[in-house]
Amino acid sequence: MADFNLASIGLDVLFKGKNMARLIGGLGVALKISLLAVAISIPSGILLGVLMTWENKIVRFFLRVYLEFIRIMPQLVLLFIVFFGSTKIMKLHVSGEMASIIVFSLWGTAEMADLVRGALSSIPKHQYESAAALGLTKTQTFFHVILPQTIRRLLPISINLITRMIKTTSLVLMIGVIEVLKVAQQIIEANRAKSPNAAFGLYLVIFILYFLACWPISMLAKYLEKKWKV
């Protein structure tokens, strides 16, 4: 007990030089990638999700293939395909950050589209029929009856998707985009001799940083879910 100090759990390295600032900067890059991907995924997911409820079989078939492909492939594999595929094979210059944004947008769009499709098709048929029986046109039914209910179902689950996207960005260190985990590993390497427990302390801090980024969003999702329970 007596010799307990910050070094014993590896937190001392945090306060050396600019390490803390570097870690937070890393989280910033991760957040930037996920927020850009979210900003792209939400509208395109809504569009594809609505298209998926259309009658047109060909449209539905291609969307299905896209969705299944993206979901079956681990995101890491997608990252490697896009990053190395474009840089090494097609000789295009794609930065790791760009590749990450592309992959997370493709993935987020697929997930969002499926959520939208699910929310739209979970509206019972009699909601459409009672609206029709009241004389509402198809457009009026969509905007006054179907859409408000869909949004209520959709908001909490799409916020959950956003937190999932933020968490999954931790994968991008595998293709060398500097972000939190990468920074942490660099700090660990640099301090291996002097502070052998740095790994534990740093991962703890990363856990806390990710938690702080995702927790408020999750709480918002829970709150909305309760408030709009139908």
Added chain:
Amino acid sequence: MAEPLLFVEHLLKQYGDKVILNDINLTVNKGEVVVILGSSGCGKSTFLRCLNALEPIQGGTVRLREESITHDSKNLTDIRQKIGMVFQSYDLFPHLTVLGNILLAPTKVQGRDKAEVTQEAMALLERVGLKDRADSYPAELSGGQKQRVAIVRALAMHPEVMLFDEVTAALDPEMVREVQDVMLDLAEQGKTMLIVTHEMQFARAVADRILLIDDGHIIEDEDPEIFFTAPKSDKAKQFLNLFEFHRPKKNK
């Protein structure tokens, strides 16, 4: 003098090759209450749904006065405003309050003044005993209350005909009466109504006319007293027997 309002001529309804309704003919006068009976699956719901064009029909005509009602007519929403319908399932819009449910169609479809419709809605709610629930959401209401709101929602459009498809079938027994009382009240006021029900006592009390559908045809079109006391066809007798209970006497 009887004023004919709703005309059904040679109505044919099929699902694929399966004929559900075959050569149905019916004229309903203004203020008449017609109760439609028939065994489960005989096409009662389908028939009501053809009357406000929720279902396309394969032959014949349905008219409200001069206006013909078909699934693809351009003025479909005009016609549907004149034919109110209440379903068996609770079909209120869950994201809107009771008042919101009632106001939606009159304000958006008919473009009526919100204050005027609100006033009318409150009066109607009072009549069905739900004035204090105007700001409740459907999830906070009992089944019987929901159905009364659904009736008010349809009435607020000032329909000329009201269709009721087994509106009490999904209710707990103690709530059936409160909804039936509302319908009896409407009958009393001279609303033109077509009612599908499995409650024979209620049918007898509310009806001016009883129709019995069997095998795609109207096989009885009768005054309720005659229908229930001295049914003419064997089919009608068989049907009514379903609602009678005979306990075999034990031989001691």
